[in-house]
Amino acid sequence: MKQEYSQLRAMVAITKGSLKAIFRSPSSVVFSIAFPLIFILVFGFIGSGGKINVNIAFDEKSDTANPVYLGLKNIPGIKVSPKTGMALQEDLEKGRITALVNIKAAADSAQAPYTIHLTSSEAANPQNVQVLQSILNAVISGINQQQYPAAPTIASISKEVKKIPGRVYRTIDFILPGQLGFSLLSAGVFGVAFLFFNLRQQLVLKRFFATPVQRPYIVLGEALSRVIFQLITAVIIILIGHFVFDFTLVNGWITFAQIMVLSFIALLLFMGFGFIVSSVAKTESTIPPFANLITLPQFLLAGTFFSIDNFPSWLQPISRILPLTHFNNAMRNIAFEGAGLSDCLFELGVLGIWMVVVYAIAFKTFKWE
Structure with missing residues (x-):
């Protein structure tokens, strides 16, 4: 009896092949892991003390x-x-x-x-x-x-300062979420854009059409490999930040798991931008300009290096629209303040709205050939 063709097994095979190709690409490893780690190492060392200079x-x-x-x-x-x-x-x-x-x-x-x-x-x-x-x-x-203790004064300050328990907010607690968010954004946009553009140009997708694999499973297989790779990089970044620079994970592994769920949601959204770029780009050389139009404003305005409250008042509303801003805010709330995903419904809602809009455009513009 002839065995029925398994679309799921085919999708897993595509995922494995694509994942191997990603790990064999030096640029993928550098920009996804090494690039954000360099920023984290720099800010981790210079911001470890928080003292005046x-x-x-x-x-x-x-x-x-x-x-x-x-x-x-x-x-x-x-x-x-x-x-x-x-x-x-x-x-x-x-x-x-x-x-x-x-x-x-x-x-x-x-x-x-x-x-x-x-x-x-x-x-x-x-x-x-x-x-x-x-x-x-x-x-x-x-x-x-010391010299005039009995001198008249309108008020005096007690030398004894009452202290209550609290967590030390380090520079790494602000920087790491921003760098992780930018790593996910860059991988989602640049990685997906170059991947599917090359798959079309090299007629790989066209060859897939000659097989029994259905089109949605082709996309899912390729996309799943990007998700797995980026979640691995997220794990590396968070663990290095936590064990080397004391990045705060309030509730330990529970907080870590919630961050991974949040990263997965954000990555799905950012990959939607990559699908759009891969479709509108006419040549491979036009992908970076289109991708930078999406990534650079968010890198600069979404609170990656410093709070958006420091921006001019006219610029802050623009910053608060960007999806990376809400990812950064949600991650900082979860990691440092001990909030759960249920406490970040506003940020998740904004990411959800962006996801609907982005994928609606992606479905309209995506090209198979």
Whole structure:
């Protein structure tokens, strides 16, 4: 008796073949795993402490025999430049040094014993100048409390700070979700676009038509290989972030599983963009420009490196429309705040709306030959 042809078995065979081809492609491994890991490693190392880092220098005429000078030098995060003369002036003009500090003893006994003058450059970060001023005020306030404890004041701050349990929010907790989202977006758009364009150009799809495999199973087989590969990369990225840089997974494996489900949903959406690009591109050289029109705005505006609250008010509504923004928000809520998928219904709803729109366009534009 003749055995009935299995579409499912054929789809699995296509998936296996496509998956082997992906792992044999150096570019797939580099852009899916190595590229986001480089960003994670960089931001993981520079953001592990979260401490201040302000470079200053003392004027050659500055008074150094006073408690303010000693207090400022001993603060962690304050780096004092040893340079003098023209080298110091050049660093100051180019913003390498936040400010030149000059502590002068007051000539009039009726004034405060010392006057502090700051010299800065327009090239210096204004926020660092404000941080330095706040540090100086704190140092002076501390000295005043030690030397004049009975002096009248409108209020005093208790030295004892009551602390409640809480999680430390590290730079990696913000950066890793953005990098994972961009990895999924890039793989979904570029990977699928190049894959199906080449399958058409090399007449592979046409050869498939000569077999009993039905068209939906061909697409599912190829798409499933991309999903498996990208979920593997997601696992690698999350595990390295967690075990090397202490990326927060509030509820452990439960949080990890929810992140994988979220990544799967987002990847399906991003692959829809890839189907569209593969169909509208006339030549292989036109795929990158079309793909970049989709990926670059989201890479820059979807809160990958910093919060979209820092953007101008007119730009924030545009950022909040982008699907990568809602993936990033949902993942950060799940990973750090302990939210579940049921708590991210708004973000999932927006991704769902995008998926309906994107695949409606993909079905209209997709070409088999």
